[in-house]
Amino acid sequence: MAKTASPKQQLFEQLALIGRALGHSARLELLDYLAQGEHSVEDLARAARLSVANTSKHLQQLRAAGLVDARRDGKYVRYTLADERLLDMLAAMRGIARTHLDTVRDLLASYLQGRDGLEPVPAHDLMRRARDGLVTVLDVRPAEEYAQGHIPGALNIPLERLRERIAELPVDRQIVAYCRGPWCVLSFDAVAGLRAAGFDARRLEDGLPEWRRAGLPVVRE
Amino acid sequence: MAKTASPKQQLFEQLALIGRALGHSARLELLDYLAQGEHSVEDLARAARLSVANTSKHLQQLRAAGLVDARRDGKYVRYTLADERLLDMLAAMRGIARTHLDTVRDLLASYLQGRDGLEPVPAHDLMRRARDGLVTVLDVRPAEEYAQGHIPGALNIPLERLRERIAELPVDRQIVAYCRGPWCVLSFDAVAGLRAAGFDARRLEDGLPEWRRAGLPVVRE
DNA sequence: GCTGTATTCAACGTTTTGGTTGAATGAAAG
DNA sequence: CTTTCATTCAACCAAAACGTTGAATACAGC
Numbered sequence: 056m057a058k059t060a061s062p063k064q065q066l067f068e069q070l071a072l073i074g075r076a077l078g079h080s081a082r083l084e085l086l087d088y089l090a091q092g093e094h095s096v097e098d099l100a101r102a103a104r105l106s107v108a109n110t111s112k113h114l115q116q117l118r119a120a121g122l123v124d125a126r127r128d129g130k131y132v133r134y135t136l137a138d139e140r141l142l143d144m145l146a147a148m149r150g151i152a153r154t155h156l157d158t159v160r161d162l163l164a165s166y167l168q169g170r171d172g173l174e175p176v177p178a179h180d181l182m183r184r185a186r187d188g189l190v191t192v193l194d195v196r197p198a199e200e201y202a203q204g205h206i207p208g209a210l211n212i213p214l215e216r217l218r219e220r221i222a223e224l225p226v227d228r229q230i231v232a233y234c235r236g237p238w239c240v241l242s243f244d245a246v247a248g249l250r251a252a253g254f255d256a257r258r259l260e261d262g263l264p265e266w267r268r269a270g271l272p273v274v275r276e
Numbered sequence: 277m278a279k280t281a282s283p284k285q286q287l288f289e290q291l292a293l294i295g296r297a298l299g300h301s302a303r304l305e306l307l308d309y310l311a312q313g314e315h316s317v318e319d320l321a322r323a324a325r326l327s328v329a330n331t332s333k334h335l336q337q338l339r340a341a342g343l344v345d346a347r348r349d350g351k352y353v354r355y356t357l358a359d360e361r362l363l364d365m366l367a368a369m370r371g372i373a374r375t376h377l378d379t380v381r382d383l384l385a386s387y388l389q390g391r392d393g394l395e396p397v398p399a400h401d402l403m404r405r406a407r408d409g410l411v412t413v414l415d416v417r418p419a420e421e422y423a424q425g426h427i428p429g430a431l432n433i434p435l436e437r438l439r440e441r442i443a444e445l446p447v448d449r450q451i452v453a454y455c456r457g458p459w460c461v462l463s464f465d466a467v468a469g470l471r472a473a474g475f476d477a478r479r480l481e482d483g484l485p486e487w488r489r490a491g492l493p494v495v496r497e
Numbered sequence: 498g499c500t501g502t503a504t505t506c507a508a509c510g511t512t513t514t515g516g517t518t519g520a521a522t523g524a525a526a527g
Numbered sequence: 528c529t530t531t532c533a534t535t536c537a538a539c540c541a542a543a544a545c546g547t548t549g550a551a552t553a554c555a556g557c
Contacts, residue, residue: 063461067301069380073369077295080288121376144368147361148294155342159290240284351503
């Protein structure tokens with residue numbers, strides 16, 4: 056005879072499905088990429104440095120939890136975030152982690168080696184200063200992610216190219232770099248590199264997904 | 277030699293700790309009780325129908341994820357929610373689950389057998405109507421949870437007592453019942469029972485934790 | 498001190514999850 | 528129709544999570 060679970064138990068069981076889906080670093084990383092836009096399986100596998108089969112299995116788990124959608128596109132299967140509310144969940148997770156997990160506090164502190172000047176720029180500040188032409192907005196994500204949506208007027212120089220293309224940046228204005236999210240390494244590294252090269256550089260507080268979620272304008276080119 | 281993980285990986289690993297903590301129905305149920313107020317271990321074990329040792333281990337896992345705090349109080353250890361933002365996370369989880377998981381949709385639909393009249397009352401509606409004396413607010417949670425905080429003016433009749441104490445309720449006004457959260461079974465059952473007894477009964481959309489989180493007034497007696 | 502009660506710990510077997518490998522499927526291109 | 532490539536599936540082992548048991552710890556009351 057099968058176990059009979061109360062409706063209450065069944066609901067908790069379903070919620071736990073979502074929790075478990077968020078309970079593995081590889082899946083969180085995949086979600087981070089998916090928050091930037093649509094990606095194929097092998098695309099994600101490469102980005103997360105996972106085997107394709109493993110990536111596929113993780114994606115299926117995310118799909119079973121209702122967090123991502125998949126659609127066939129010729130030979131490829133393109134995955135996307137199923138629900139923007141997931142960004143709220145992840146933001147709450149980060150908030151709790153930062154407040155209550157010492158390891159997280161330490162890790163974030165060690166990123167912020169430059170201290171003072173590296174305090175992040177809030178989104179609404181950037182909006183105002185960008186409109187007044189006071190800053191250069193720099194998107195340091197890979198070109199494909201930039202193409203799928205970015206802050207209006209932002210210049211795209213993927214982090215790996217920053218060193219070689221640094222001459223394209225104006226020296227007279229502050230540079231505000233952003234990437235995938237508030238904890239994305241790319242913009243931390245970019246700001247460090249830019250400051251080392253003599254620029255006045257700051258990080259945007261959040262990444263593009265949060266910017267979009269806040270209802271701020273995003274363009275596709 | 278130990279595995280060296282990048283800071284990015286380490287951060288995801290930490291977040292996954294929180295995800296995993298939310299990845300088990302028993303822990304979600306414990307959090308649901310804890311959202312009502314402080315509870316001892318055996319208290320929680322009884323409520324969730326778990327062994328004490330098992331409950332203790334789950335609580336420690338929640339603590340390691342920074343979701344709950346523990347304090348000694350004589351012989352007892354009292355656990356509480358560590359962060360109100362957890363309520364935001366759980367709300368987002370419920371939202372996603374309801375939209376994307378068929379099982380959840382079905383379970384919620386089967387609760388709402390009475391359909392039409394059982395649409396839940398939004399919190400701000402209740403505030404207005406309670407102020408104007410148009411409704412009776414009924415808290416159907418156990419007395420200990422009511423004692424730790426409830427909606428001002430609410431009458432407490434735990435669900436198990438409802439049948440025997442139903443005469444205490446005024447027949448001329450609508451009754452709005454609430455309990456632990458938007459998916460808490462207690463108020464669903466209460467409303468069904470009240471309607472069967474001829475009352476005009478509705479459910480509050482959310483439970484007390486969400487009411488408190490929304491900044492609405494809560495009293496302790 | 499001793500006793501009773503609440504909680505945690507350690508050890509154990511069981512179940513579930515994670516990751517790999519190699520084969521199977523589905524669609525496009527020749 | 529065969530080849531090719533992206534993805535999924537199935538089988539397998541290794542690792543982690545669950546739950547129980549019985550012992551250990553912590554505190555209150557005597």
